[in-house]
Amino acid sequence: MKNVKNTIRLAGVSIVALSAVFGPSSALAETVFEIAFNQPESHPQYKAMERFGEALAERTNGEYTVKIFPNELLGAQKETVEMAQTGTIAMSLAAASLLESWNPDFVVFNLPYVFDSIEHQKSVVNNPEIVGDLYNSVADQGIVVVAAFTAGSRNVYLKDHPVNTPEDLAGQKIRVMQSQTNIDMMNMMGGNGIAMGQGEVYTAIQTGVLDGGENNEVTYWSLKHSEIAPYFSYTQHLMIPDYLVMNVDYFEDMPDDVKQIFLEELQKAADYEFEVFAEDAAKSRALAEEAGAQFNDVDLQPFRDAVRPLTEEKLTSDVTKKIYSQMHPASE
Ligand code: GCU
Known part of the structure; x- marks a missing residue:
């Protein structure tokens, strides 16, 4: 069997088209979401996003995964959020305070002594009942927040x-x-x-x-x-907190079943990161x-x-x- 592999690189997403004939459960195309990260591979957030990418690939039969660019390779956080906004990349991991430039309401988690403990932060920042529409409030500007991680104190x-x-x-x-x-x-x-x-x-x-x-x-x-x-x-x-900020079109373009897997696995990755951060800090x-x-x-x-x-x-x-x-x- 002849496998012809073409990599078509679109803005923010790499699509690998496979022209070979596959069985019914095989993926036909691979979507790789590119994520900008400003810290090294040893950082707990890098490890959490890496796990997320692996789980996403596994549960979508290789159709979706992520590629992380660490160490400010794609630029500083503010610039990479702008790149996610325009769709040059799919996602950027950025400190919550930067989002105030897009919507001042984001200030609420960026105030001094606003959280009593990491446990308190964990019970708030990924809780849709408390967060409400805040994370989607910037969708008309091209981005949404898809997960929140801890960055200690x-x-x-x-x-x-x-x-x-x-x-x-x-x-x-x-x-x-x-x-x-x-x-x-x-x-x-x-x-x-x-x-x-x-x-x-x-x-x-x-x-x-x-x-x-x-x-x-x-x-x-x-x-x-x-x-x-x-x-x-x-x-x-x-x-x-740090937010995983995503281009709204890339998010919306995922079929509903993939979106659900995407969000479930992201939540698991955030929980993992909350668990290991304190140990890493020590x-x-x-x-x-x-x-x-x-x-x-x-x-x-x-x-x-x-x-x-x-x-x-x-x-x-x-x-x-x-x-x-x-x-x-x-x-x-
Ligand atoms: C923390 C945070 C980062 C942020 C950095 C900074 O490390 O996790 O998201 O970029 O502080 O001070 O810029």
Whole structure:
């Protein structure tokens, strides 16, 4: 039997057409969704998406799978969300705060101290009863959020000294993600928030453009920020989820049965990622400590007090107020 294999590459999706004659259960064409990722293959989110791709392929008899491009190969998060929007790629894994540029209501999960714990975050961000239409609210702009992953908690790290109080951040230029909420938050915490993509941070700290950054232990270690900013202080100010953002046409074009498998397997991948993230964070901390970084616990109260006005300031729409009150039923 002669197999002729043609790979036709369309925007965001590779289609492999097989012209041979197959049995009834064999796939006729393979759709490969391309996913942009800004961190290395060792990251728990990479592993979760890889598992997702394998399960999708298995359950669709090889018709659908994914290809992940790690390490900002396709660009920084903001640009790759735009690429998903135009359909240049199918998906981008991006921090939730970036979505505020598409719809300000996304702010609700990006506020300081909004989640009490990772368990609380898990019970909220993939719960359709709480999230409501938020993840589909940007469909008319070309994208939808198809899953939410955890990225632990974010903490400040500096080049020269540890942080114990907001005063320790005075005059310190700290990189934050590209969102006005994140900039305002860092300014309220006592520092000077400077927004930029993740890939530029190492050099910016090294050359003195920045005095430090803020992130979880996994990213701190894997991007070697521990080498240039060895004082990591547990301010735990944010617990921002990461979203898998997908081009709406690629999502809608899947037949219903495939869509169902797609969403089921994504949920499993997100559950897996939530399970393993904390372990990975602990390993990253241990490795950074061995390499000379210093970690300190922080009294959170002064930081909570400093950023409190931001929540009221940012929760202005009915959508965000409703989500917030469902997240905190006791405070109603
Ligand atoms: C975390 C988060 C990423 C984000 C990064 C950043 O690592 O998981 O999605 O890109 O922080 O600070 O930019």
